[in-house]
Amino acid sequence: MRIARLVLALVLTAGLMTLVGVVPEGSKASAQQAKTVIKFGVNRAAENLDPVTQDANPDIWAFTQIYQQLVRVNVKGDGFEPDLAEKWSNSADGRTWTFNLRKNAKFSNGDPVKASDAVWSLKRARDTKGPWKWALEAVEDIQAKDDYTVVISLKEPWAPFLADISLFSNSILPEKVFKGAKDEDFSNKPVGSGPFMLVDWKKGEELVMKANPHYYEKGIPKTAELRIRYIPDDNSRIIALQSGDVDGIDYPPFSRIEELRKDPKLEAQLNPSTQVSHLSLNTREAPLNNVKFRQALAYATDRAAIVKAVCFGHCTPATTFLPMTTPFFNKGSKGYAYDLNKAKQLLKESGITTPVTLKLLYRSNDAVHQPTAVTLKEMWGKLGVNLELEPLDRATATQRYRANQFQVYVTGWTNDIPDPSQLAAYALGFTESESYHSGYKSAEMDALLAKGMREINPEKRRQIYYEIQELALRDSPLIILYYSPYTIAISKKMKGFVQMATGPWLFKGVTIGE
Amino acid sequence: MPLLRYALRRIGQTLPVALLVTVLIFFLIKLIPGDPATAILGERASDAAVRALQQQWGLDRPLPVQYGVYMRNLLTGDLGQSLRYRTPVIDLLPRRATVTLFLVVYSMLLSLLVAVPLAMVAATHRDRWPDQLVRGLIVVPLASPVFWIGILVLILFALTLRWFPASGYGEGFLGHLWHLFLPALTLSSFFTAVLTRNLRSALIDVQTTAYVDFARAKGLDRRTVLLHHVLRAALLPIVTLIGVRLSYTIGGSVVVETVFALPGLGSWMIESIFARDYMVVQTLTLAFALGVMVINLLTDLIYPLFDPRVRMG
Numbered sequence: 034m035r036i037a038r039l040v041l042a043l044v045l046t047a048g049l050m051t052l053v054g055v056v057p058e059g060s061k062a063s064a065q066q067a068k069t070v071i072k073f074g075v076n077r078a079a080e081n082l083d084p085v086t087q088d089a090n091p092d093i094w095a096f097t098q099i100y101q102q103l104v105r106v107n108v109k110g111d112g113f114e115p116d117l118a119e120k121w122s123n124s125a126d127g128r129t130w131t132f133n134l135r136k137n138a139k140f141s142n143g144d145p146v147k148a149s150d151a152v153w154s155l156k157r158a159r160d161t162k163g164p165w166k167w168a169l170e171a172v173e174d175i176q177a178k179d180d181y182t183v184v185i186s187l188k189e190p191w192a193p194f195l196a197d198i199s200l201f202s203n204s205i206l207p208e209k210v211f212k213g214a215k216d217e218d219f220s221n222k223p224v225g226s227g228p229f230m231l232v233d234w235k236k237g238e239e240l241v242m243k244a245n246p247h248y249y250e251k252g253i254p255k256t257a258e259l260r261i262r263y264i265p266d267d268n269s270r271i272i273a274l275q276s277g278d279v280d281g282i283d284y285p286p287f288s289r290i291e292e293l294r295k296d297p298k299l300e301a302q303l304n305p306s307t308q309v310s311h312l313s314l315n316t317r318e319a320p321l322n323n324v325k326f327r328q329a330l331a332y333a334t335d336r337a338a339i340v341k342a343v344c345f346g347h348c349t350p351a352t353t354f355l356p357m358t359t360p361f362f363n364k365g366s367k368g369y370a371y372d373l374n375k376a377k378q379l380l381k382e383s384g385i386t387t388p389v390t391l392k393l394l395y396r397s398n399d400a401v402h403q404p405t406a407v408t409l410k411e412m413w414g415k416l417g418v419n420l421e422l423e424p425l426d427r428a429t430a431t432q433r434y435r436a437n438q439f440q441v442y443v444t445g446w447t448n449d450i451p452d453p454s455q456l457a458a459y460a461l462g463f464t465e466s467e468s469y470h471s472g473y474k475s476a477e478m479d480a481l482l483a484k485g486m487r488e489i490n491p492e493k494r495r496q497i498y499y500e501i502q503e504l505a506l507r508d509s510p511l512i513i514l515y516y517s518p519y520t521i522a523i524s525k526k527m528k529g530f531v532q533m534a535t536g537p538w539l540f541k542g543v544t545i546g547e
Numbered sequence: 548m549p550l551l552r553y554a555l556r557r558i559g560q561t562l563p564v565a566l567l568v569t570v571l572i573f574f575l576i577k578l579i580p581g582d583p584a585t586a587i588l589g590e591r592a593s594d595a596a597v598r599a600l601q602q603q604w605g606l607d608r609p610l611p612v613q614y615g616v617y618m619r620n621l622l623t624g625d626l627g628q629s630l631r632y633r634t635p636v637i638d639l640l641p642r643r644a645t646v647t648l649f650l651v652v653y654s655m656l657l658s659l660l661v662a663v664p665l666a667m668v669a670a671t672h673r674d675r676w677p678d679q680l681v682r683g684l685i686v687v688p689l690a691s692p693v694f695w696i697g698i699l700v701l702i703l704f705a706l707t708l709r710w711f712p713a714s715g716y717g718e719g720f721l722g723h724l725w726h727l728f729l730p731a732l733t734l735s736s737f738f739t740a741v742l743t744r745n746l747r748s749a750l751i752d753v754q755t756t757a758y759v760d761f762a763r764a765k766g767l768d769r770r771t772v773l774l775h776h777v778l779r780a781a782l783l784p785i786v787t788l789i790g791v792r793l794s795y796t797i798g799g800s801v802v803v804e805t806v807f808a809l810p811g812l813g814s815w816m817i818e819s820i821f822a823r824d825y826m827v828v829q830t831l832t833l834a835f836a837l838g839v840m841v842i843n844l845l846t847d848l849i850y851p852l853f854d855p856r857v858r859m860g
Contacts, residue, residue, distance in 0.1 A: 221633065268701075432581045433580070
């Protein structure tokens with residue numbers, strides 16, 4: 034027994050020593066930092082901070098802290114505000130835009146932001162073969178009239194031009210710093226004129242930003258330091274928030290929202306977004322080349338049930354392919370209400386005999402695609418459609434989809450600009466992506482899409498996009514499912530946090546209280 | 548210097564294996580559908596944008612040519628670029644490797660610290676209640692998935708008691724020690740159980756040997772017999788066990804690193820596979836393979852220190 038007691042005492046002492054010796058030091062440090070640092074936990078790590086070549090949300094949302102554009106999208110995502118340009122105007126023929134830059138804007142290295150920087154940055158964005166090249170496709174020339182005036186001429190009048198120029202890929206970078214720089218420098222050492230500047234980046238771990246002392250808005254940002262920490266596991270991210278390790282987190286899963294709302298110290302937010310989920314149907318081959326069959330599937334899809342199963346009721350059944358917050362979203366659109374009898378009727382009219390087998394391709398490690406697939410299998414089964422599920426890892430599924438090797442694919446969209454043209458062209462225009470790789474090609478639709486790009490009068494433009502929405506429902510190359518909000522959870526000590534409808538967070542007005 | 552000669556010969560044997568690993572992993576990962584340009588640019592980017600990236604990264608060249616370039620770079624010490632982070636792999640590797648090594652060694656030490664006393668208690672009280680208690684307790688980590696233990700430990704120590712942070716690596720040695728305590732505890736749980744079981748039965752076996760009887764007969768007190776004669780002999784098979792388990796523990800660190808958001812090699816490897824970040828996967832596979840070889844070698848070299856009967860031939 035003596036030995037047993039000795040051993041027990043040893044173990045306990047060792048354990049206690051670990052606790053007593055180390056704990057106080059760390060907790061002191063975090064208490065001191067509480068007021069000057071914002072700590073935010075995210076589910077995916079930033080990879081490349083070059084706004085022209087990167088296409089991933091964590092990076093895009095970091096761009097918003099570091100860079101500025103000529104104009105910026107407002108928080109609601111339905112209009113524009115001055116950013117680097119104080120004011121702007123369009124010529125009578127709609128082809129020449131003039132932007133007057135504010136004179137007090139400076140890059141984080143202290144250099145003033147001049148028209149030449151804007152010209153250089155926009156030309157680089159236009160000429161780089163990247164994911165955002167389309168945003169400046171209407172541009173003919175970009176010139177600096179003087180140090181603070183930028184003139185952009187277009188090939189033709191272009192309705193979504195302000196939206197395009199507000200895109201993060203058209204951020205203004207200092208020419209002096211980046212002229213002739215290597216790709217790696219753009220990706221790893223960003224310099225902009227936004228409220229924060231990058232000071233340290235432990236890749237796959239943490240982005241550390243400090244307030245840009247030269248930012249033009251006085252007293253902004255309100256907190257001196259911002260740390261964006263990568264915590265991939267949903268449960269761990271929530272525990273990090275609850276334990277005070279971080280002040281806020283992105284993407285708590287829908288299944289945890291109710292529980293988080295009951296915590297008196299936390300605030301769970303469901304923020305308006307431009308997210309829309311849908312299925313892309315490969316219309317090149319039978320049976321999905323049959324429009325009646327596609328309509329039958331659309332009617333056999335119980336969106337309310339999907340919203341319940343996938344989003345725990347926190348999403349909204351979709352009625353048109355445009356996200357709810359997009360300008361010219363047709364509020365009156367009825368979409369396809371669940372109606373199994375109508376679906377069976379249409380199936381009969383289509384001449385397709387059941388049972389028929391379809392393959393559903395989706396990304397296996399996606400928290401919402403998996404339940405979507407399972408729910409659909411059950412629903413469509415009632416119509417006599419046997420849905421074979423084909424979950425594949427993201428890179429493989431993406432490649433198959435891009436190569437049009439699928440029948441039905443679960444996917445979704447978020448707008449990058451507050452305008453319907455980007456999504457409409459992508460989802461329904463053949464040239465951009467073969468209509469979401471569905472292979473849908475319609476002369477009627479193409480004509481409407483082209484008109485929508487060029488019509489300057491907002492009311493006429495609205496009518497065009499209403500028609501496009503109606504036609505998209507009729508032809509159903511996509512089966513739209515639901516609109517989902519962005520989920521965020523923050524400590525109630527964190528005030529002033531804003532998430533834009535296009536997704537990015539705004540930390541510049543954030544304060545962390547006691 | 549037979550030991551040195553033995554070590555050199557073993558190292559010489561590992562080189563062809565390492566070469567084979569590079570060939571296998573290079574071609575295997577290329578067999579997986581999907582490529583880094585698609586993985587990075589996603590669904591929406593134009594085909595032209597994807598092709599431009601593939602060209603820039605040399606992915607459009609024939610595979611043997613790509614392998615040649617890889618080997619040439621490897622031999623000159625160039626591990627290539629992380630395509631995802633647009634940073635040389637060598638710049639990212641040291642920090643990541645430190646985290647995992649720290650975690651693995653820490654968890655091994657915790658395992659020893661807990662398992663040795665537990666096994667001694669159990670062995671000296673064979674079939675009485677302390678033994679039953681220890682044997683009952685160690686079934687729990689043996690039967691529980693690591694990520695689940697991790698979440699439980701987080702809820703108890705980080706959320707309810709607030710003794711330890713929920714995530715991250717910390718600053719400085721003490722900071723690492725504090726931040727990595729819960730991950731190391733989680734990672735150690737399985738090995739602690741295995742070690743306790745093995746050590747307990749080894750101790751019991753040794754206790755019944757003739758030389759222990761002789762030591763007792765000489766009149767040595769129980770403590771001296773246990774610590775100097777029994778434990779030392781019982782630790783011998785444990786050295787092999789540690790060597791073998793160390794490789795598994797590196798594997799287990801993948802899960803633990805994800806749960807505790809640690810920037811280690813395991814989580815990096817998994818993410819790089821999903822992102823088809825070829826150079827990172829190739830480097831890490833090679834590093835893991837070499838690591839396992841080194842551990843095996845060290846185990847063999849340490850053995851004679853414990854058992855004078857083993858000599859290097």
